[in-house]
Amino acid sequence: MKTMLARLVLVVMITVFSLPVPGALAAEKLSNIKVTMANPLFNPGISFLWISNFLGYYQEEGVDAQFVAAQGGAQAMGWVLAGRTHVGLPRPIPILFKAAKSKKLPPVIGVYIVNRDAIYADGVAVPLDSSIKSVCDLQGKKVGVMSQRDSGPIFVRKALETCGIPKNKQKVTYLPVGPVAKAATAMRLGRVEAWANVDVQYTLARASGFKFKILPYQKEWTKNLFGNVVWLNRKYFAKNRKTVVGFLRGLAKGSLFFYTNPKATLEAHWVLYPESVPKGMSREKATKRMIKVLTNRAPKLRPDDGTEKIDKFGVHHDGEWNEYVKFVGLDKALSKDMVKGLYTNELIEEVNNFDRQAVINRAKNWDLAKEIKNFRALQKRYGK
Numbered sequence: 001m002k003t004m005l006a007r008l009v010l011v012v013m014i015t016v017f018s019l020p021v022p023g024a025l026a027a028e029k030l031s032n033i034k035v036t037m038a039n040p041l042f043n044p045g046i047s048f049l050w051i052s053n054f055l056g057y058y059q060e061e062g063v064d065a066q067f068v069a070a071q072g073g074a075q076a077m078g079w080v081l082a083g084r085t086h087v088g089l090p091r092p093i094p095i096l097f098k099a100a101k102s103k104k105l106p107p108v109i110g111v112y113i114v115n116r117d118a119i120y121a122d123g124v125a126v127p128l129d130s131s132i133k134s135v136c137d138l139q140g141k142k143v144g145v146m147s148q149r150d151s152g153p154i155f156v157r158k159a160l161e162t163c164g165i166p167k168n169k170q171k172v173t174y175l176p177v178g179p180v181a182k183a184a185t186a187m188r189l190g191r192v193e194a195w196a197n198v199d200v201q202y203t204l205a206r207a208s209g210f211k212f213k214i215l216p217y218q219k220e221w222t223k224n225l226f227g228n229v230v231w232l233n234r235k236y237f238a239k240n241r242k243t244v245v246g247f248l249r250g251l252a253k254g255s256l257f258f259y260t261n262p263k264a265t266l267e268a269h270w271v272l273y274p275e276s277v278p279k280g281m282s283r284e285k286a287t288k289r290m291i292k293v294l295t296n297r298a299p300k301l302r303p304d305d306g307t308e309k310i311d312k313f314g315v316h317h318d319g320e321w322n323e324y325v326k327f328v329g330l331d332k333a334l335s336k337d338m339v340k341g342l343y344t345n346e347l348i349e350e351v352n353n354f355d356r357q358a359v360i361n362r363a364k365n366w367d368l369a370k371e372i373k374n375f376r377a378l379q380k381r382y383g384k
Contacts, residue, residue, distance in 0.1 A: 030064035030382060031243040034085040038073040038228065040179065042276050045200035045293040047269040048258035048301055049089075052250040054268040054371070055257065055362070056378050061246030064382075074149040080108055080233050086240075087247070088231045089114065092324055093151055095231065095342060100333040108231040110343035112248050112314030112351065114255075115227025115300040120155050123216040125195040125202055127187060132194060135215050136163035139170065144177035144192035152196035155217060158327060162218045184210035199300075203293040224323040227300060229343070230314070241347075248351040252313035253359050255301040261363035262294035263287065271372060312352050316343045 039046060050067050052058045058065045070076040073090025080088035088108065098106050124143070126132045132141065138156060145152035153174045160170050175192055177183040184205040187195050195212075202214065230248065237244055258265045269276070270283045277286045303313045321339055325331050 029062075030059060031062055031240070031246070032064045032066060033087060033240070033243055033247050034066050034068060035087040035089065035247075036068045036070050036076040036079045036085040038070060038076045038088070038090040040069050040071050042067070042069065042273045043200060043204070043293075044266055044269045044276060044290050045204065045297050047265055047272075047294070048255045048297075049251065050254075050272060051257060051265050051268055052254040054272050054375050055254070056374065057253040058247065058250040059378060059382060061250050063243055063246040063250060065247055065250065072147050072150055074147075077108070077231065080231060081106065083233055083235070086233055086236045089228045090231070091118075091120075091151055091228055092321075092342075093154060093328055094149075095229075096325060096328055096330055096334065099338060099342060100330045105338070105341045107234050109234050109237065110229040110316065111232050111237070111244065111347055112230040112251070113226050113228075113316060114230060114251075114314075116302060116304065117227060117300040118222060118225035119198040119200070119227040119297075119300065120151050120196075121217060121222035121225055122199050122202065123214040124156065124159075125187065125197070125205075125212045125214055126193065127212055130193065130213075132215065135159040135217055136165075138172055138194060139163075139165055140172070141193045142173045142175055142191070144183050144186050144195040144197075145174050146179060146183075146197060146201075147176045148174065154328060156196050158221060159217050162221060180204045181208055181210075184208070184212070187212065199296055200293055203296045204290075207289045207292060221327060224320050225327060226320055226324070245347055245350045248314060248347060249354055252351055253354060255313060256356060256359045257363045258294065259298035259301045260360050261366055262298050263291055264363055264366035264368070266291060266294055267366075267368050268371065268375075271375065312348055314351055315348050316345050 035049070037046070037049065050065070053065060068079075068085055070079065074094055076088040077090050077094050079085045092110070095106055095108065095110070124135055124138065132138065135156070139160060143152070143156055156172060157167055157170060160172070161167065175186075177186040177192060177195070180201055183195050183197065183201070186192050188210065205212070230251070232244060266287050267283075270286065277283055281289070303311050303315075318340065321343065322331075322336065325334055325339055
């Protein structure tokens with residue numbers, strides 16, 4: 001009898017100590033959200049996207065944010081539309097054209113503006129000794145772009161229109177040259193006479209030793225344009241609102257940390273993606289080389305655009321969207337009601353509900369060794 005009782009007690013004890021503690025289980029479980037970048041590389045210039053995985057801001061929100069590389073905005077959006085991923089990060093252009101063609105709202109919705117300034121709006125790159133003196137001189141030239149479906153041609157066409165050259169009279173050859181080194185090499189070898197791309201691509205090329213100058217676009221039509229948008233699959237959004245808010249809040253914190261201390265962000269990026277350090281280069285040298293990439297992008301992540309004190313991360317403005325529609329030439333094809341149906345501000349108050357000063361203090365008092373220790377603990381906790 002005593003033996004049976006002892007066995008029963010032992011079984012009960014094993015069972016009790018084997019059961020997970022309810023609170024601990026909840027703390028360990030994260031909700032997955034798959035994010036498709038409009039970029040083929042884990043470029044440190046956009047590390048504000050994933051820096052919160054290192055800092056633990058996504059995990060604090062109960063979110064497992066996974067980032068997937070794609071060959072530009074069109075592919076990124078295609079995956080979200082098909083439900084392969086939950087989030088896409090391209091500029092509004094492919095969505096606007098899709099809505100204009102189908103005459104109905106697409107199965108995605110914009111919930112957060114990532115960049116308050118258009119990342120394509122800096123201008124066009126040309127060799128230092130180029131005879132092209134302004135964007136108006138691009139008529140009849142060969143211009144390198146990321147791909148035929150990228151936004152570079154749209155910006156160049158608008159620039160030439162502003163020069164008085166209508167679209168049907170423009171004669172520019174757009175040649176896909178890929179990113180960074182390939183594009184800069186194509187320009188250096190004369191395969192293209194100019195290069196139209198985003199700010200980070202130019203800065204990366206310069207960090208790699210390529211020399212060129214930027215011919216600016218006319219400011220009257222670029223000042224109200226914004227950059228990438230967080231687009232959500234509507235079906236996923238309807239069922240995963242809490243996860244979406246957590247992801248966006250983590251993104252806002254990461255953006256704030258990024259522009260407060262770009263160097264700290266870059267150091268954390270190397271830990272997350274050590275394979276992105278250029279081959280044969282130490283992290284210290286890579287940091288010195290790449291820091292300009294981050295400092296160039298940092299101002300565009302601020303919640304204000306320099307003219308209006310918006311002071312909220314991710315917020316949409318009807319006027320800016322209407323300007324964007326005019327920019328791509330769809331103001332007659334899309335009604336204002338249709339445009340307003342493409343985005344929402346319903347999450348913005350919740351997303352901005354966090355202690356900004358705490359994030360700023362952490363960035364300013366950066367201790368890499370301490371932060372790496374914290375990160376390793378996060379990995380262990382969540383089984384990464």
